[in-house]
Amino acid sequence: MKISQEILDLVPYKPGKPISETQREYGVSRVIKLASNENPLGPSPKALEAVRKSLQQQHRYPDPTHYELIQLLSKIWKLPAQRIGVGNGSDELLDLLIRIYCEPREGILTCESAFAAYEVSAQAARVKTHKVPLKADGRFDLEKMAVYFLSHLGDKIRLIFIPNPNNPTGTYVPWPEIESFLGRLGNREDVLIVFDEAYHEFVRAKDFKSAMEFQAKYNNVILLKTFSKVYGLAGFRIGAMVAPLETIEIFNRVRKPFNVNDLAQVAAIAAIQDHEFIEASRQLTWQGLDYFYGSLDQMGLPYFRSEANFVLFDTLRDVKLVNEALLKRGIIMRPVQNYGFKTHLRLSVGLAEENETAIKALVEVLKEIKVGKTE
Numbered sequence: 001m002k003i004s005q006e007i008l009d010l011v012p013y014k015p016g017k018p019i020s021e022t023q024r025e026y027g028v029s030r031v032i033k034l035a036s037n038e039n040p041l042g043p044s045p046k047a048l049e050a051v052r053k054s055l056q057q058q059h060r061y062p063d064p065t066h067y068e069l070i071q072l073l074s075k076i077w078k079l080p081a082q083r084i085g086v087g088n089g090s091d092e093l094l095d096l097l098i099r100i101y102c103e104p105r106e107g108i109l110t111c112e113s114a115f116a117a118y119e120v121s122a123q124a125a126r127v128k129t130h131k132v133p134l135k136a137d138g139r140f141d142l143e144k145m146a147v148y149f150l151s152h153l154g155d156k157i158r159l160i161f162i163p164n165p166n167n168p169t170g171t172y173v174p175w176p177e178i179e180s181f182l183g184r185l186g187n188r189e190d191v192l193i194v195f196d197e198a199y200h201e202f203v204r205a206k207d208f209k210s211a212m213e214f215q216a217k218y219n220n221v222i223l224l225k226t227f228s229k230v231y232g233l234a235g236f237r238i239g240a241m242v243a244p245l246e247t248i249e250i251f252n253r254v255r256k257p258f259n260v261n262d263l264a265q266v267a268a269i270a271a272i273q274d275h276e277f278i279e280a281s282r283q284l285t286w287q288g289l290d291y292f293y294g295s296l297d298q299m300g301l302p303y304f305r306s307e308a309n310f311v312l313f314d315t316l317r318d319v320k321l322v323n324e325a326l327l328k329r330g331i332i333m334r335p336v337q338n339y340g341f342k343t344h345l346r347l348s349v350g351l352a353e354e355n356e357t358a359i360k361a362l363v364e365v366l367k368e369i370k371v372g373k374t375e
């Protein structure tokens with residue numbers, strides 16, 4: 001059977017190395033995984049309690065309308081329920097947005113080193129991913145993106161993806177740049193602008209604004225939210241989006257009726273109201289980041305200041321060797337060569353003691369491995 005080239009060219013997503021695999025391959029019993037930006041505190045305890053109570057009803061199909069969760073989000077976000085959609089992680093949301101809005105050979109636009117899921121979903125839908133370079137400081141270049149869009153109207157770019165903050169760089173776009181970008185591309189009828197705010201809750205920068213503040217003024221803005229990061233529910237697979245009415249209406253026709261299981265819905269409802277847990281997660285993240293910055297400064301390793309729950313740093317060495325040596329010590333970080341960073345590792349914030357063990361291992365490893373690339 002013929003299979004299209006875009007499908008044949010797909011490379012399976014490489015997640016952070018699992019703990020069990022690392023134990024098996026390297027013969028280490030204690031493994032610390034700081035590779036997938038997960039919440040080191042675990043799931044929100046309120047969410048776990050709600051999940052336990054709901055186990056009894058799992059012979060029933062889940063609510064296909066996500067009614068309770070959407071009502072709650074509508075109240076919290078002060079938006080009509082009809083503007084909110086719920087999916088199997090933001091991954092499903094962005095995947096369906098591409099399938100809904102892009103015909104094969106049409107395009108999406110983002111920056112280089114953007115979160116990889118956009119390009120994977122686009123490729124699977126035979127859609128081309130256009131990318132402009134990051135700014136020298138690692139930030140998204142909205143100015144260049146606007147110019148690119150306007151000078152490539154023939155490429156039929158239908159969706160623009162702006163992860164804010166971005167993964168793996170941890171960098172963000174300050175609000176005046178968003179305002180000027182939307183001043184040029186906002187309210188157009190031929191393109192939707194998707195802000196992916198998976199790490200919004202961790203942002204400390206004073207000049208950050210959520211796209212929530214722009215969606216009333218511009219009718220082509222979409223906002224993606226996830227329960228995978230600050231709420232600690234990555235394993236449940238649930239995310240939400242704010243979008244124009246007609247986008248939600250179409251999304252609800254295209255998605256599978258039972259796209260989000262009952263336990264995920266119940267967990268999300270509880271987690272979003274667990275303010276104590278959210279605050280504890282933020283504080284832990286900020287302390288961890290500041291600890292990493294101090295340590296990296298001491299080691300003389302360059303890094304990007306992060307508004308998320310991880311930091312991208314330059315090992316200045318052959319990253320394969322560094323990563324191997326870390327794995328031997330039971331520390332999993334994330335190589336990001338696929339994002340164009342040849343000597344960098346992404347390090348997620350863990351518990352204070354995990355962070356310290358990881359940094360101690362890194363200090364040892366750096367002594368073993370010479371500066372410079374050996375390839």
Ligand SMILES: *Cc1c(COP(=O)(O)O)cnc(C)c1O
Pocket residue numbers: 037088089090091092115163165166167196198225226227228229234237238239
């Ligand atoms: C982790 C992450 C998400 C979350 O994806 P889910 O499918 O909701 O788990 C979305 N966007 C970015 C940029 C991320 O890093």
